[in-house]
Amino acid sequence: MTLLTLGANAPVPAGDLSVLIRHGSLSGAEIDVSAFLVTSAEKVRSDADMCFYGQPSVADGAVTLAGSGNGETRFAVAPSRIPAGVEKVIFTATIHENRATFGQLADIGVDVSGVQGQIPCAGMTETALILAELYLRNGAWKVRIVGQGFNGGLPALATHLGVEIADPAPAPASPPASTAPTPAPNTVNLSxxxxxxxxxxxxxxxxxxxxxxxxxxxxxxxxxxxxxxxxxxxxxxxxxxxxxxxxxxxxxxxxxxxxxxxxxxxxxxxxxxxxxxxxxxxxxxxxxxxxxxxxxxxxxxxxxxxxxxxxxxxxxxxxxxxxxxxxxxxxxxxxxxxxxxxxxxxxxxxxxxxxxxxxxxxxxxxxxxxxxxxxxxxxxxxxxxxx
Missing domain, CATH: 2.60.60.30 (sav2460 like domains)
Incomplete structure (x- = not known):
């Protein structure tokens, strides 16, 4: 079996897809894996296009966070249900609250219905990674292994892809006379x-x-x-x-x-x-x-x-x-x-x-x-x- 290396791509089977991310675990730190439905501008259309632990199903079930545990995270993807205007599904991994770096892992594996790739992590100092992307080319879906890293964890990565993040409000010194404003409905709370x-x-x-x-x-x-x-x-x-x-x-x-x-x-x-x-x-x-x-x-x-x-x-x-x-x-x-x-x-x-x-x-x-x-x-x- 051939593993796709960084930058390599390959077609994936027709029909519904299962995506398995083997990221392992880190002592004292959580790894969160998310998926983003993006346009040709590499941005989400709205915050409803981010599939993560707080929003496990998007686009009427086109992408669903199917489960996580034991160092693995699974998604179910139905390409036929991906909305018009969405050109890619980008899979990412982040370290909660930046408590470690991905350099503490040997590698991260990506498996899309049997098409596999590997991202070496040794020496990385980043806390956020774009792992892979599913994209449509000439009527067929393909997967590309990306492995692009940067700092800032999930909030920074989500913002990079166009998601508006609701910052937690600081606790007031004394109770206010009126109810504090809540985040706008089109923001995502990642806390x-x-x-x-x-x-x-x-x-x-x-x-x-x-x-x-x-x-x-x-x-x-x-x-x-x-x-x-x-x-x-x-x-x-x-x-x-x-x-x-x-x-x-x-x-x-x-x-x-x-x-x-x-x-x-x-x-x-x-x-x-x-x-x-x-x-x-x-x-x-x-x-x-x-x-x-x-x-x-x-x-x-x-x-x-x-x-x-x-x-x-x-x-x-x-x-x-x-x-x-x-x-x-x-x-x-x-x-x-x-x-x-x-x-x-x-x-x-x-x-x-x-x-x-x-x-x-x-x-x-x-x-x-x-x-x-x-x-x-x-x-x-x-x-x-x-x-």
Whole structure:
């Protein structure tokens, strides 16, 4: 198999495409991979043409961020749905908050439906890279490996490609008499909020109280143990996400894979678990969805993670919960600060605070659901369950 080198191009298969970026990982730093739909001027038509963690699907699904984890990021591209006027789809990688440089990686691999390329990174001092571009030439789509680097991370790269960035407003010395202006609707918020022991809560506000589809992702270090010389079989950890939910009428419910209690998005409890990854093969982990348009009917949600199989050691799992609310900064809570051996971790509380969503970091450990229930006073009746 021939790997495309920097500047090389090749045709890609006809039809829908899968794009896999193998970027590896950096100690203490996050790598974000994004895609931009650009015109002949190498600029987006609007901020709606940027596909990234805060906007995972663009152009009616023409480009979708399909998942990330274990040092890889995947996109799904439907060339037939790419709008007229868009001449390229540019794939980029950036280091969150410029906490490292790409020179700490050996290389980055690009795979577009089997057409592969490689970008050597040794010696790079940049924190942002244009990796590759899909472009239409003589009626056929091709991929070119670019490897262009520059500094400034995702905000600088997005601005370079024509995206208007909403700068976070500084906190006022005293509460203003009137509500501070919010960013214009055509700006993109690239910020992330990491809840820690010192800064453990954040409030999210929408004037109409409708928050859209709130997506909660659990991901972890899905290490595998090889079972043979050529085997890829695994005996890793099965880490599950779940939630306790209480609506304003006092009804309480549990959503989790254990007991096949997958919930419901359109009806109470307005929380749904999207399947159950038993093998660790799904690179973007497990997902809960909350119907944020029904937030007025929800009183509180307790999000937790549970080690269903494998030896409990939270520090080794490097687990993280990400809370994605449309139009709001991504919120993350990490569970790797402790080497606790109890299988249950209460990760975060989402509470209805006068119509706002107040997210509070918990990261407390328990022997199981019953123990966690007693600690937080939910009052469920528990019996043995299985998946």
């Amino acid at each position: 992330k909020v990491s809840l820690t022991k010192q800064n453990n809560a954040v409030n999210l506000k929408k004037d109409d109280g409708r928050f859209g589809k709130v997506r909660i992702n659990l991901n972890w270090n899905q290490k595998t143990k090889k079972k043979g010389f050529f085997s890829r079989g695994s005996s890793g950890i099965d880490l599950d996400v779940g939630a306790f939910i209480e609506t304003h009428d006092g009804k309480r419910d549990v959503v989790q894979a254990l007991g096949n209690a997958f919930g419901d998005f359109s009806r109470p409890p307005y929380v749904k678990l999207l399947g159950d990854d038993r093998t660790g093969a799904v690179s973007d982990g497990e997902w809960l969805e909350i119907n944020g348009d029904k937030w007025s009917e929800i009183k509180r949600v307790l999000v937790y993670a549970f080690i269903y199989e494998g030896v409990p050691n939270w520090q080794e799992t490097d687990g993280v919960i990400r809370i994605l609310v449309p139009g709001q900064p991504e919120i993350e809570v990490r569970m790797n600060e402790f080497g606790d051996r109890r299988a249950m971790c209460a990760v975060a509380r989402l509470e209805n605070d006068g119509g706002q969503v107040r997210v509070t970091r918990e990261v407390t450990f328990h022997t199981g659901q019953r123990d966690m229930d007693e600690a937080y006073g939910w009052g469920f009746r528990w019996s043995a369950g299985r998946k």
